[in-house]
Every structure is written in C-alpha cells, then in structure tokens.
Amino acid sequence: MPMQRHEYVSDVWRDGIFENKVVFCTGGAGSICSVQVRAMVHLGANAAIIGRNVEKTEKMAADIMTARKGSKVLALGGVDVRSIESLQAAADRCAKELGSIDFVIAGAAGNFLAPLEQISSNAFKSVMDIDVLGSYNTVKATIGYLKESAAKYKTDGITPPPRGTGGRIIFVSATLHYSGTVMQGAPSVAKAGVDALAHSVCLEYGPFGITSNVISPGPISGTEGMERLSKKENAAASKRMIPSGRWGTVKEIADSTVYLFSDAANYVNGEILVVDGGAWHTSGVG
Ligand code: HXC
Numbered sequence: 001m002p003m004q005r006h007e008y009v010s011d012v013w014r015d016g017i018f019e020n021k022v023v024f025c026t027g028g029a030g031s032i033c034s035v036q037v038r039a040m041v042h043l044g045a046n047a048a049i050i051g052r053n054v055e056k057t058e059k060m061a062a063d064i065m066t067a068r069k070g071s072k073v074l075a076l077g078g079v080d081v082r083s084i085e086s087l088q089a090a091a092d093r094c095a096k097e098l099g100s101i102d103f104v105i106a107g108a109a110g111n112f113l114a115p116l117e118q119i120s121s122n123a124f125k126s127v128m129d130i131d132v133l134g135s136y137n138t139v140k141a142t143i144g145y146l147k148e149s150a151a152k153y154k155t156d157g158i159t160p161p162p163r164g165t166g167g168r169i170i171f172v173s174a175t176l177h178y179s180g181t182v183m184q185g186a187p188s189v190a191k192a193g194v195d196a197l198a199h200s201v202c203l204e205y206g207p208f209g210i211t212s213n214v215i216s217p218g219p220i221s222g223t224e225g226m227e228r229l230s231k232k233e234n235a236a237a238s239k240r241m242i243p244s245g246r247w248g249t250v251k252e253i254a255d256s257t258v259y260l261f262s263d264a265a266n267y268v269n270g271e272i273l274v275v276d277g278g279a280w281h282t283s284g285v286g
Helices: 033-042 054-067 084-098 121-151 185-208 224-229 232-240 250-261
Strands: 022-026 046-050 073-076 103-106 168-172 211-217 272-275
Touching (some): 022 033, 022 084, 033 046, 033 103, 033 168, 046 054, 046 084, 054 073, 073 084, 103 121, 121 168, 121 185, 168 185, 168 250, 185 211, 211 250, 250 272
Parallel strands (some): 022 103, 046 073, 103 168, 211 272
C-alpha cells in the first residue's frame, strides 16, 4: 500500500518548492533513501532512483510516483555504484530524460554485523567500495550536472541566491565512527571516509555554488539497517539510552533532506546534520 503523506514528510513545507527540479539518488529503492526521494517528489521534484536490483528499483519508482500526480520517477536498476561506467550512464540518462540533475543523494551503502577478525579482506573491501568508492563515483558522475544547475543561481557572491536553488549534494552517512562501534568496523571506517569526501566536495565545489552536506541518521525504525543490525531483545534497552527516548522515523530523515535542499539551507555547506535523537552522545555510556 502506498505511504500516506503524513508518514513521509511534515506539513511545514510549502507545496511546489522543488518544481522543475530533478533529484538523482543512489540506493533510492532502500528504506531511508526512498522516503527522502518521496518527500522531494511530493514537493514538486522529478527523480531518478538508482539501484542494483532491477525489479526492486522499478517497483519503488512506481510507488514513489504516487506521491504527486504527474510526477516522473525514473527507475535506473542494474546499476552498481562501484562501476563508474554504469553510474555515469545512469547520470547521463537521468539528465537526458528529466532535463537536469539539481540535487544528488549519495545513499547506497553496504553493511553487515561481524567482528573485524572474522570478515575476509574481500568483505571489508566490499563495504569500502560500496560506501566510499560508490560515493566518490556518484560525485564524479554528477558533478558536471550539479555545476550546470548551480550556475543558474550563482550571484555576485555578495547577494544571497534567489528563491529555489540547485547544485546540492547530500551524503547519507552514520554516527558509527564517532566513538567506534563493535561488529561494525568496516562500515565505521567507510562512513568516516564518506564524511571526509563530503568536506572535500564542499571545499572544491563551493566556489561553483554547490553545497555538500551529510545527513547521519541514528537508529531509525523500520529500516533495512535496523532490521539487520539490531537484536529485538535489546530494543527497549537501546531506546532507554537515547536522550529522545525512541528510535527515529524515516520521515525525520526526509524532513532533514528537504531542509538541506531548500532555500532555508542556502548557507549551510560542509556540515554534518546528525538526526539521531542525541543517541551518539550516550553511545559510550552504560
Ligand atoms: C560476513 C559477508 C557477509 C556477512 C557478505 N560477506 N555478507 N561477510 N558477514 N553477513 C562477504 C562475502 O562472503 C564476500 O567475501 C564479500 O563480503 C562480498 O560479498 P558479495 O556477496 O560478493 O556481495 P557484495 O555485492 O560485494 O556486497 C556485500 C554486502 C552488500 C556489503 C553484504 O550486499 C550489502 O551490504 N547489502 C546490504 C545492504 C544494506 O543492508 N544496506 C543498509 C545499510 S544501513 P568473500 O571473502 O567470501 O569473497 C547502514 C546504516 C548503518 O549502513 C547505521 C545503523 C545505525
């Protein structure tokens, strides 16, 4: 059943703020990224979602399209972010069919629970390749389009940009590496790399009018990540440790996404927006 609007975005945002804009999202069929895209589509954007699994990606694109009548959501399945060739082809197709790439969400990630000494070198490399190389490839494949989008809104450098900007990228990271996380060595290392990449993009492409920020979700209910990484019997104790007293929702990540892509965040660049109810502050306590 399609999600109801109140499940994926707050009603504080103005309708149509992303009209004529295009979002390109890797990992777009996943439980967090699909809702980030759905919120953007609801508010006027068209989108391309990129995934490895063709059927899952197509099904999700059709579902996201129900968020707004007349929206276009392109399913680009069979694409592995580890391959720059296939990612570049996806970016080119998105720009050709939808007209531009104004916003990018680098969301594809790999993860499993395992102690460091028990994973193979290849397993460690797989996570690094999906998260770090995949995010880099996403930048490489889309940066030309982001520059074109940002150029439409560039001012003299003194005047703030006009209403409705473009040329923005959000990396989906995590808080795992702030204190280190057991059984999550590879993704912790990888997400530290993703954060560093976001900062480099900010420095190198800020002068083009591009903004590069990170959203770091904490424990989010109903996601593939939490499904695979948390043990049901530990859920109550883990919630007690979180200052906000609960796990977050995908809607709360979508709202943060809308904020960073909206005019409200014009001067936010190179930042990490942690959306975790304060969880990481208590991760070493107890
Ligand atoms: C140990 C594993 C493993 C597991 C795979 N491997 N699963 N090792 N435990 N559970 C090993 C394999 O044996 C192989 O090594 C190597 O990893 C590569 O595996 P492949 O099967 O070839 O698959 P590949 O396509 O490379 O990708 C592997 C994968 C990926 C990383 C597991 O398929 C994946 O992550 N899928 C899940 C996506 C996901 O859950 N996304 C949500 C992320 S949430 P050998 O040596 O045998 O060749 C997230 C948020 C975190 O990141 C924060 C939470 C609070």
